[in-house]
Amino acid sequence: MFGLTQDLSDIQWRAFREGLPYAAGAMLLFTMLSRMVQCVGPKARACYCFAFGLCFTGYLHQASIVFPLTLTLANFCMADSKKLWLSRPAATWVSNCAALLMTQMMRGGTFGNISTSLTFLDAYQGPLQWQTSYNLVALRHISFAVDKHWSSNQLAVQEPVRAHLDTLKARQKASLPAGAYNLITYLAYVYYPPLYIAGPICTFNSFASQLRVPMRLQHKYVFLYAGRLACAMLLMEIMNHSLYFNSIAKHKLWQRYGAQLRLSTADMGMISFWVLMFMWLKFLVIWRFFRMWALVDGIQVPENMLRCICNNYDIEGFWKGWHASYNQWLVRYMYVPLGGSSTRLLNVWLIFTFVALWHDLEWRLIGWAWLTCVFFTPEIMLKKAAMQTCMAPMRTKWFYRHLCALAGCINMIVLMAVNLVGFVVGTDGILPFAQRCLLEPWFMLGTFVVCFSAVQIMFELRSVEQRQQAAVQSSSMHSHAVTQTAQT
Numbered sequence: 095m096f097g098l099t100q101d102l103s104d105i106q107w108r109a110f111r112e113g114l115p116y117a118a119g120a121m122l123l124f125t126m127l128s129r130m131v132q133c134v135g136p137k138a139r140a141c142y143c144f145a146f147g148l149c150f151t152g153y154l155h156q157a158s159i160v161f162p163l164t165l166t167l168a169n170f171c172m173a174d175s176k177k178l179w180l181s182r183p184a185a186t187w188v189s190n191c192a193a194l195l196m197t198q199m200m201r202g203g204t205f206g207n208i209s210t211s212l213t214f215l216d217a218y219q220g221p222l223q224w225q226t227s228y229n230l231v232a233l234r235h236i237s238f239a240v241d242k243h244w245s246s247n248q249l250a251v252q253e254p255v256r257a258h259l260d261t262l263k264a265r266q267k268a269s270l271p272a273g274a275y276n277l278i279t280y281l282a283y284v285y286y287p288p289l290y291i292a293g294p295i296c297t298f299n300s301f302a303s304q305l306r307v308p309m310r311l312q313h314k315y316v317f318l319y320a321g322r323l324a325c326a327m328l329l330m331e332i333m334n335h336s337l338y339f340n341s342i343a344k345h346k347l348w349q350r351y352g353a354q355l356r357l358s359t360a361d362m363g364m365i366s367f368w369v370l371m372f373m374w375l376k377f378l379v380i381w382r383f384f385r386m387w388a389l390v391d392g393i394q395v396p397e398n399m400l401r402c403i404c405n406n407y408d409i410e411g412f413w414k415g416w417h418a419s420y421n422q423w424l425v426r427y428m429y430v431p432l433g434g435s436s437t438r439l440l441n442v443w444l445i446f447t448f449v450a451l452w453h454d455l456e457w458r459l460i461g462w463a464w465l466t467c468v469f470f471t472p473e474i475m476l477k478k479a480a481m482q483t484c485m486a487p488m489r490t491k492w493f494y495r496h497l498c499a500l501a502g503c504i505n506m507i508v509l510m511a512v513n514l515v516g517f518v519v520g521t522d523g524i525l526p527f528a529q530r531c532l533l534e535p536w537f538m539l540g541t542f543v544v545c546f547s548a549v550q551i552m553f554e555l556r557s558v559e560q561r562q563q564a565a566v567q568s569s570s571m572h573s574h575a576v577t578q579t580a581q582t
Contacts, residue, residue, distance in 0.1 A: 101334045103341040107376050113221070114383075120150065121387045124287055128391050136306045140282045143305075147285030154227075154291075156220035161203065162231055165193050166284050170277060173239035183431070186239040191448075194232045197225045198455045227291055229452050233423060234284045238275070238298040240427055245269035262394060265300040265309075266426065274302050288387035289395065292380050294419035296388075296395040297426065308392050316389050323382045330375050339368035359530045359537045366514055366527070373513075374403035377417075396422055407502030407549045409470045410477075412509055424449070438474060443467050462515050469508045476501065495553065502549035503542055 102108045124146055131142040152159050172180045172189060179185060197203070202225035205212035275298075283301045342348075343365055348357050357365075381398040388395050396419035406412040414421050424445055432441050443464075450463035479485065488494055515524045531538055 098335040099338075101338045101341045103344045104372070104376065106380070107330075107334075110380050110383075117383070117387075120287065121390065124150075125387075125390050132392070137278075140279045140305055143282035143286055144278055147282065147287050147290065150287040151285050151290060154220050154222040155224040157205070157215040157218040158202065158220060158224045162224050162228055165228075166231065166235065166281065169235040169239060170280055173242050173275075183240045183243055186236055186243075190232045190235050194229060194452065195455070197228050201225060202228075222291070230290070230293055230295065231284060232452075233295055233420075234298070236427060237423070238280050238283065241269070241298045242275040245275065246272070262300055262309075262396060265303045266297045266422075268299065268303065270299060270302055270306075274306070279305065286388075286393075288384055288391060288393070292384050294381055294385055294395045294398050295423045296393075296419070297423065300395075301393065304393050309394050311389065311392060311394060316386070319382070319386055319389060323379070323386055326375065326379050326382065330379050333372065333375065337368055337372075339365045340372045343369045359534045362527055362530065363537070363541070366510060370403060370510060370513060374399065395419065404548070405552055405555065406506070406509065407499075407552050408505050409466065409473055409509060420449075439471055442470050442474070446470075458515060462512055465512045465515060469505070469512065473501075473505065495550075499546055499549040499553065502552070503545040506545045506549070507541065 102111070127146070128139070128142065131138050148159075151162070155162070169186070169190065172185060200207075202223055205215040279302050280298070282305070283298050286301070289296060348362070378399040385395055385397065398416070398418050398420075400415035400418050401411075403416075406415065428445050428448065429441055432444065434441075446463040446467050447460070450459040453459050480489070511524060511528070514527075
């Protein structure tokens with residue numbers, strides 16, 4: 095682009111960029127055939143999604159598809175077993191977590207480990223190693239088995255979803271008839287091509303219900319969504335051709351060429367900031383591409399990246415808006431079953447440890463998870479204390495807003511530091527940078543002033559969002575009341 099050097103040091107982005115033409119071709123072919131099959135009926139559509147998904151994953155993994163397919167069938171047999179101890183959520187969690195950890199430790203394993211006569215099959219691994227996408231497959235295994243168990247035990251909402259409440263959240267809670275939890279629909283869900291590689295994550299109840307009764311989807315929304323995705327991809331290309339901070343951080347050039355570069359603390363802070371910006375934009379483009387593919391096929395899934403990375407001032411809000419579909423999955427299958435808000439201070443440690451191990455077996459991710467919990471715990475306690483009845487007079491004081499902004503400012507700095515530990519420099523890289531920051535009080539003061547001002551702007555944005563949501567809810571209730579009156 096304009097003769098500029100391109101930064102392709104990030105492996106995920108380079109693989110996505112190189113495979114984009116093939117993914118676009120697969121999207122076109124899959125969608126055209128899917129539109130034809132949808133005219134036949136939901137059963138035919140489920141069979142088609144499974145058949146195409148099997149061919150799609152067969153191309154990605156080639157001979158190695160045997161491994162995830164075996165685990166998928168084993169999970170179905172457990173969930174469908176007449177022995178209650180096998181079909182319970184606890185057994186589902188233990189078996190899938192064990193399979194996930196073994197997959198990570200063995201890096202997927204090889205046919206040679208099974209038998210020397212099968213060693214020749216290891217040459218046919220495909221363009222994508224199967225263990226790379228197995229973490230998402232494991233989430234789908236758990237979702238199917240637990241939804242099936244809850245449905246059979248009538249722990250899920252049994253009422254049909256009404257038209258004016260036809261949302262993704264409602265479809266996740268509404269259980270399906272027993273016949274919906276069949277092998278074909280399950281395989282179609284696990285290997286659904288648009289969501290197989292990177293998500294977003296969709297629960298089985300929501301996916302299967304949309305195969306049976308599609309949600310209303312406006313074509314205008316899909317076209318606008320595609321346009322926004324194109325703008326984000328263009329912005330990503332401009333960033334990679336003009337800002338090389340990700341490459342600088344990955345190769346730690348300040349250590350190799352420290353004398354020549356002479357980077358100041360402000361320079362290091364700028365590198366850290368733009369690396370996080372790169373991560374946010376990278377995942378936004380990848381997740382929105384595959385979500386758009388699902389939307390074109392008529393399947394709605396939760397949106398990830400609900401906010402810009404610069405529009406977050408608390409840890410809770412950040413994780414609700416970053417990998418939002420994963421957060422909803424965790425709330426449904428971990429947070430609520432573990433006790434919800436009544437055991438929240440303990441839940442966050444279990445959940446974030448699981449999230450770290452789910453990503454990969456690395457100490458830096460464990461450090462990221464536990465550091466997040468260390469700072470998340472006081473945030474939970476402060477929020478709970480602030481909402482107490484005795485604090486009502488305090489909330490009306492002029493300085494209360496500024497105290498909240500100060501807490502938000504500290505949270506922003508903590509979020510940047512924790513994510514640098516988990517996904518950029520690791521625990522060994524953050525300590526030298528922290529020492530340099532503490533030795534330069536003017537840099538820290540300037541950072542606090544900028545973050546404090548940014549939080550004040552975010553407060554105003556949240557107020558606007560609340561007013562807009564209230565207006566939408568009022569309009570929806572009014573239209574529903576009018577409809578009910580007309581019917582009577």
